[in-house]
Amino acid sequence: MDVNEFDFELPDELIAQTPLKDRTASRLLVMNKVTGKIEHRQFPDLIQYLNEGDVLVLNDTKVIPARLYGTKEDTGAKIELLLLREETNHTWEALVKPAKRIKVGSEIIFGDGKLKGTCIEELTEGRRRIQFSFSGIFHEILDELGQMPLPPYIQEQLEEKDRYQTVYAKNIGSAAAPTAGLHFTEELLQQIKESGVHIVYITLHVGLGTFRPVSVDKVEEHTMHAEFYQLTEEAAKVINEAKENGNKIIGVGTTSVRTLETIAHKYGKIEASSGWTDIFIYPGFQYKAIDSLVTNFHLPKSTLVMLVSAFAGKENVLNAYETAVKERYRFFSFGDAMLLI
Incomplete structure (x- = not known):
């Protein structure tokens, strides 16, 4: 299957650069x-498509x-790190720019020495294993020195960090937001609960795959990076x-x-x-767990467009x-939403 089959024309001005003031003000296709039949609604109308007992x-x-953002200790060269995955002993897998400057033993200084990172292993695709040293609590230092890892297609600065966070965000560990959830407010979630719909939470820490384009010609040759997930007995x-x-x-x-779908395919049930x-989901995949899907509009030729196409059919999607382009919907992380039923 050719990757170009999932391409489409998208004007740059439709890429949402900032979040809407009201999370629920987004449109819902x-x-x-x-059947492929399409309706144009507003996001709070989602509740009309949910029935008592649904989850x-x-x-x-x-x-x-x-x-x-830091500097290489010996040369003063500017270095950018994107933390991808916490391992043990304050060691992280990180995406480094420019990676060629960072070898095993290289030291990077952040915040006038509040945080120091030492490269202990060179990985592939610009990634390095970095061991941090500091005084205090790591995540407090990170809150002070770090910036939210907005995707590369967003050029505007984010004024409020919380707007790249769902209102129910709880378990620390992602390098990117699960953006379909950005449309919900506490009030809308409460209305959904009161209508008899169950709300359950799972955890998947979003990693490098979100930032990694498909660089092969054939869909089947693409490899996804592993991400950590957790689902409770109650859920x-x-x-x-x-x-x-x-x-x-x-x-x-x-x-x-x-x-x-990972769990359903592994165990035969949830x-x-x-x-x-x-897991890499593309057309031909047999869904076992979900019946409907709420999602944003994704990048051309991305694994996310492939996942949605596997659920609702490539031609329909x-x-x-x-x-959505003709109707001037807003695309990507801060954009509008789709409901596939």
């Missing part, structure tokens, strides 16, 4: 995954201010009971979907578990994207 599955990962119970009762499971965002997933 609703598409029937079987809305949200990813409660919390983004860390993972972008650090598994609610999802399984809903499935047994014939209710729908609605995944909010591709990260929730990848977590649920079970409490944690681990690492590098590309037609929906073409319609």
Whole structure:
């Protein structure tokens, strides 16, 4: 399958650079995954497509201010780090720019010495294993020195860090936000609960894959980076009971979907578990866990467009994207949303 089959024309001015003041003010394109029929709604209308007993599955990962700017201790060269994954003993896997300047033993100074990083291993694709030394609490220092790791297509500065965080973000560990969840407010979530819909939380820490374009010609040759996920006994119970009762499971965002489908394909049902997933979902994939999907509009030729196409059909999805462009929907992380039913 050729990667170019998932390409589409997108004017630059439709890439949302800043979040809307009101999280729920975004538009909602609703598409029937079987017929391809499209409706144009507002995001709070989502509640009209949910029934009592259905389950809305949200990813409660919390983004860390993972972008650090420092200098190489011996030369003063400017170095940028994007923290990707915490390992042990204050050691992190990080994406480094320019990577060629950082070898094993290289030391990087941040915040006039409040934080020091030492490269202990060179990895592939510009990644390095960095060991940090500091006085105090690491995440407090990171809050002070780090910046939110906005995707490269966002050029504007983010005035409020919390706007790149879901209102239910809880478990620290992501290098990027699960952006489909940015549309929810506490008030909307409460309305959904009061309508009899169950809300459960899973965790998937978003890593390098979010920033990594597909660089091969054939879809099947692309490799996903592994990301950590966790699903509790309580969440598994609610999802399984809903499935047994014939209710729908609605995944909010591709990260929730990848977590649920990883578990369903591994165990044959939803079970409490944690681990690492590098699942790659593209057309031909058989969905086992979700019935509906809430998602944003994604980059051309991205693994996320492929995942959505596997769920609702490539022709339907590309037609929906073409319609969204004509109707001037806002795209990507701070953009509008889709509901696939």
